[in-house]
Amino acid sequence: MTKPPKVFTAEEGIAMETHLTHHPTEPILISYTVAKHRSPKSCWVVLYGNVYDVTEFLPSHPAGDKIILQLAGRDATTEYDPIHPPGTLEENLKPEAKLGIIDDASLAKLHQKESEARARATGSAMGTTTHTTSAQQSEKAAPPPLHTLLNLDEIEAAAKTQVSKKCWSYYFSAADDLYTKTHNTRAFRDILLRPRVFIDCTKADTSTTLLGHKVGTPLYVSPAALARLAHPDGEAGIAKGISSFGAMQLVSNNASMTPEQIVAEAIPGAVFGWQLYVQTTRSKSEAMLARINKLRDHFKCIVLTLDAPHPGKREHDEKSNLEAAGEFVESASNAKTDAEKKPGGGGVGQQLFWGTAADLTWETTLPWLSKHTDLPIVLKGIQTHEDAYLAAQYARKHPGTVKAIILSNHGGRALDTAPPAVHTLLEIRKYCPEVFGAVEVWIDGGVKRGTDVVKALCLGAKAVGVGRAALWGLGAGGWQGVERTFDILQQEIITCMKLLGAKTVNDLGPRFINTRKVERDIFDGDAGLDKNGLWTSRAKL
Numbered sequence: 001m002t003k004p005p006k007v008f009t010a011e012e013g014i015a016m017e018t019h020l021t022h023h024p025t026e027p028i029l030i031s032y033t034v035a036k037h038r039s040p041k042s043c044w045v046v047l048y049g050n051v052y053d054v055t056e057f058l059p060s061h062p063a064g065d066k067i068i069l070q071l072a073g074r075d076a077t078t079e080y081d082p083i084h085p086p087g088t089l090e091e092n093l094k095p096e097a098k099l100g101i102i103d104d105a106s107l108a109k110l111h112q113k114e115s116e117a118r119a120r121a122t123g124s125a126m127g128t129t130t131h132t133t134s135a136q137q138s139e140k141a142a143p144p145p146l147h148t149l150l151n152l153d154e155i156e157a158a159a160k161t162q163v164s165k166k167c168w169s170y171y172f173s174a175a176d177d178l179y180t181k182t183h184n185t186r187a188f189r190d191i192l193l194r195p196r197v198f199i200d201c202t203k204a205d206t207s208t209t210l211l212g213h214k215v216g217t218p219l220y221v222s223p224a225a226l227a228r229l230a231h232p233d234g235e236a237g238i239a240k241g242i243s244s245f246g247a248m249q250l251v252s253n254n255a256s257m258t259p260e261q262i263v264a265e266a267i268p269g270a271v272f273g274w275q276l277y278v279q280t281t282r283s284k285s286e287a288m289l290a291r292i293n294k295l296r297d298h299f300k301c302i303v304l305t306l307d308a309p310h311p312g313k314r315e316h317d318e319k320s321n322l323e324a325a326g327e328f329v330e331s332a333s334n335a336k337t338d339a340e341k342k343p344g345g346g347g348v349g350q351q352l353f354w355g356t357a358a359d360l361t362w363e364t365t366l367p368w369l370s371k372h373t374d375l376p377i378v379l380k381g382i383q384t385h386e387d388a389y390l391a392a393q394y395a396r397k398h399p400g401t402v403k404a405i406i407l408s409n410h411g412g413r414a415l416d417t418a419p420p421a422v423h424t425l426l427e428i429r430k431y432c433p434e435v436f437g438a439v440e441v442w443i444d445g446g447v448k449r450g451t452d453v454v455k456a457l458c459l460g461a462k463a464v465g466v467g468r469a470a471l472w473g474l475g476a477g478g479w480q481g482v483e484r485t486f487d488i489l490q491q492e493i494i495t496c497m498k499l500l501g502a503k504t505v506n507d508l509g510p511r512f513i514n515t516r517k518v519e520r521d522i523f524d525g526d527a528g529l530d531k532n533g534l535w536t537s538r539a540k541l
Contacts, residue, residue, distance in 0.1 A: 036073060041055070143477060162230075181446070193455070193496070241473065274288075274303065285372075304377055389428075431527045458512045469485050
């Protein structure tokens with residue numbers, strides 16, 4: 001029989017010996033000191049009370065080795081758990097990488113040493129001596145009662161007091177000067193409403209259909225990564241929070257829970273979509289698609305993300321990563337050529353993007369995707385009327401494949417000064433309105449009010465997504481915070497519809513809005529379209 005691994009001690013400077021058995025007949029004698037194994041040549045970490053030797057895994061870590069080496073010789077559970085779905089360890093480490101367990105007393109001493117090291121580093125950086133304890137560092141002000149939060153800005157402010165600096169920086173960050181992130185919201189403000197009177201506004205029905213599935217509201221959750229950074233409820237908490245509204249949830253490819261976990265307690269009829277970042281190693285994407293195909297009772301579409309083939313420069317996220325590095329150690333990546341280096345820095349966003357394919361094309365990617373799923377395809381990240389037209393052409397040429405497009409600039413997180421989705425929506429109406437008859441048009445980015453949702457619907461959008469709003473709701477109060485976020489937006493949508501004189505979402509149209517101010521800023525060149533077909537003559541760009 002296999003002997004159980006004996007207990008590790010984490011006390012620095014004390015070498016202990018223990019017999020471990022990786023094979024039923026082969027006991028191995030190991031001499032170790034957990035806290036000393038923190039180099040590229042010998043890297044150990046503690047996760048969930050277990051000690052792992054991750055030295056061999058360093059070169060293949062998707063985010064580079066630096067991020068692991070920052071945690072080497074330490075208990076990395078707090079940093080690891082919120083961003084890795086269950087099963088990640090088993091998928092990436094050999095069984096023998098698990099060396100044993102660490103006893104509670106030694107783990108407590110390890111935590112104390114880490115806390116003291118952080119305090120010394122903070123005091124040194126500030127030129128002062130600090131005596132802040134880890135308990136004091138973790139103290140948080142009690143969040144305000146959710147019912148007292150009346151808008152999304154207040155939800156975000158409440159969340160900021162509850163989540164970590166790393167979490168806030170990742171969620172808040174956007175590309176370069178945050179111009180597009182800000183402009184996304186401002187563009188909605190520049191559209192004015194035109195309410196009608198003498199209309200019975202006793203009721204307002206927000207229900208609609210998306211890809212043929214009935215939903216209670218056109219408001220949906222855009223793909224939002226790493227939800228457990230904000231709260232342990234995670235993506236499943238988002239699903240629970242929006243369930244009473246009958247809203248759709250598009251789950252991030254970089255979710256912090258498995259797709260099976262997220263839908264495990266979903267209510268009957270709940271509609272989900274799975275976001276896909278195509279990986280350079282296509283087999284990884286194909287394996288995930290196979291999993292989603294088995295969950296088709298819940299997942300109703302594949303959302304192919306196109307607006308971020310390369311990570312944007314998100315300075316808040318990068319700065320947070322640099323500040324968190326603290327006791328930086330030598331990285332094996334430093335010895336590699338530039339072409340071989342992995343991010344390992346640059347913030348959470350750049351780390352997540354490692355391995356994402358940048359070679360997607362109309363001619364190759366969609367046929368490949370259609371071979372691995374027959375679920376409807378939604379193209380996310382359309383930012384010009386030309387690409388919207390090409391998507392519509394493809395949908396006509398290949399029925400049953402592309403069913404919807406999402407006008408999106410990745411929440412302003414990819415290319416700064418890219419156009420707001422509202423601009424692209426107006427471009428489509430101006431240059432190729434036939435797109436609306438070929439595919440459903442959804443949008444996201446910058447939505448802060450229910451009036452923003454209604455304005456987009458008036459311009460022809462079928463659905464309107466929020467991403468950060470759901471994450472801030474989680475941060476402010478777990479799944480109940482998400483519920484409060486959607487309650488605020490849903491009530492604002494209903495109020496707007498009633499005051500406009502629209503009884504259903506189908507009643508909404510361009511005569512309810514004045515877009516003159518925004519129209520001055522949209523693209524005003526030649527249409528650049530060739531109506532003869534997608535492959536014979538593509539858009540003249």
